[in-house]
Amino acid sequence: MSSIEIEGGHRLYGEVQVQGSKNATLPIMAAALLNSGISILKNYPDIEDVRQMKLLLESLGCRIILEDDQMIIDSQPAAETVLEQDVTGKIRASSVLLGPMLARFHHVKIAQPGGCRIGKRPLDIHMNVFKAFGASWSMDENFIEVECTRLHPAQIRMSKRSVGATENAIMTAAYIKGRSRIFNGAVEPEIIALCDYLKAAGTFIQIDDDNTITVEGRECSHASIDIPGDRIVAGTYMGAVTACGGRLKLSGVRLQDCRGFLNVFAGMGMQLKNDGIEAVTITMDGRPSAINMVETEPYPGFPTDMQSIVMACAAMASGRTVIKEKIFDNRLGAAVQLNRMNANIHVRDNTACINGVERLKGAAVMAQDLRGAAALLIAAMSAEGVTYLNNTEYLDRGYVDLCGTFNRLGARIHEK
Numbered sequence: 001m002s003s004i005e006i007e008g009g010h011r012l013y014g015e016v017q018v019q020g021s022k023n024a025t026l027p028i029m030a031a032a033l034l035n036s037g038i039s040i041l042k043n044y045p046d047i048e049d050v051r052q053m054k055l056l057l058e059s060l061g062c063r064i065i066l067e068d069d070q071m072i073i074d075s076q077p078a079a080e081t082v083l084e085q086d087v088t089g090k091i092r093a094s095s096v097l098l099g100p101m102l103a104r105f106h107h108v109k110i111a112q113p114g115g116c117r118i119g120k121r122p123l124d125i126h127m128n129v130f131k132a133f134g135a136s137w138s139m140d141e142n143f144i145e146v147e148c149t150r151l152h153p154a155q156i157r158m159s160k161r162s163v164g165a166t167e168n169a170i171m172t173a174a175y176i177k178g179r180s181r182i183f184n185g186a187v188e189p190e191i192i193a194l195c196d197y198l199k200a201a202g203t204f205i206q207i208d209d210d211n212t213i214t215v216e217g218r219e220c221s222h223a224s225i226d227i228p229g230d231r232i233v234a235g236t237y238m239g240a241v242t243a244c245g246g247r248l249k250l251s252g253v254r255l256q257d258c259r260g261f262l263n264v265f266a267g268m269g270m271q272l273k274n275d276g277i278e279a280v281t282i283t284m285d286g287r288p289s290a291i292n293m294v295e296t297e298p299y300p301g302f303p304t305d306m307q308s309i310v311m312a313c314a315a316m317a318s319g320r321t322v323i324k325e326k327i328f329d330n331r332l333g334a335a336v337q338l339n340r341m342n343a344n345i346h347v348r349d350n351t352a353c354i355n356g357v358e359r360l361k362g363a364a365v366m367a368q369d370l371r372g373a374a375a376l377l378i379a380a381m382s383a384e385g386v387t388y389l390n391n392t393e394y395l396d397r398g399y400v401d402l403c404g405t406f407n408r409l410g411a412r413i414h415e416k
């Protein structure tokens, strides 16, 4: 268990190049299995979840070369259709290998995926997708197995806008000749990036305003993609400035991808100015203001991945904020840890009622998931005194050197 010591009370100044999106990179790596040629991913983030996905693909037989900031994947040698626990258990994103492996090999057996403890995270919607394409599945506490003799195009209505299940549906459909349609699909920027990769490889994909996604499978061949900036990482820096004060220039992120939370930080008092193509300057002076109420929703609503970071900012805001977590059934765990830092947060029925306090106080706290870890780090950087944050390996799953970057911007973080 790794831990760090943070001395709070330092404002942040400087510039940050936002890393490539983790949640775009992972499904695009999986989709490379569908490609009969070479896939080139530019601007991928060198983080633990991507390293784990690389191991997964290599255990299937893929050849992967990392050159400069490019990942080059040749999936032609892939032949394995079974993935054991030792790698799939570490990341939830292993679930998006199901679609490509089923489409290409007509059989896939993977150990139950792992990932953050933010709720039950069942896979029933994924299984309904595969059934619609003509496959059958079985599952126990250790493995998921999906197989088919032949796959056919499908018309699928998603019961929930599940990001992973939509990604599996698109990737499976991309390998099947004929037209499939996905109704009520998720359309997060990360899914748009996946579609951009598949279109570059030759697939026809159209997304309508009512979240209907039409896919016509064609032979997928050589494709390269520029991974877009990670909107949640950009939001993490916005949360840090809102909590600590200061002025940052963020480059490499598209503002339209951040629609769901820009207004939240603006409501707290963060100033934002366009500063060139895919660049913004964010400034914060004084104590954040409370924002009354915010609810997590599928894109373009307020994203669940920003929820604990906004909670940390609200914990020190002037006034009362209510945050309702409507996507996951157990993702308010940061409240318990923030209360150890003198916060005043009450949680009931997936709703957190946050009465902002003048100043948080340093304490010993424990990270329990990726974005919760970022939220506690932000709280510690703004708190009075010293905080000891444990389980910081969560940060490495989704951020490239977050502590080193914050130190470069003026924070005082000592990695033990």
Ligand code: EPZ
Residues within 6 Å of the ligand: 022, 023, 026, 092, 093, 116, 119, 120, 121, 122, 123, 124, 125, 126, 127, 160, 161, 162, 163, 164, 165, 304, 305, 327, 328, 329, 370, 371, 398
């Ligand atoms: C993706 O997870 C992201 N992960 C998550 O980011 C993100 O929080 C989530 O989408 C929501 O936006 C990756 O892209 C690797 P879902 P995913 O399927 O696909 C329920 C991070 O911090 N559900 O959209 O697993 C599910 O339990 C991570 O980067 C079912 O009930 O999320 C949840 O309540 C954390 N049955 C809701 O739907 C299913 O079959 C949304 O889940 C599938 C999902």
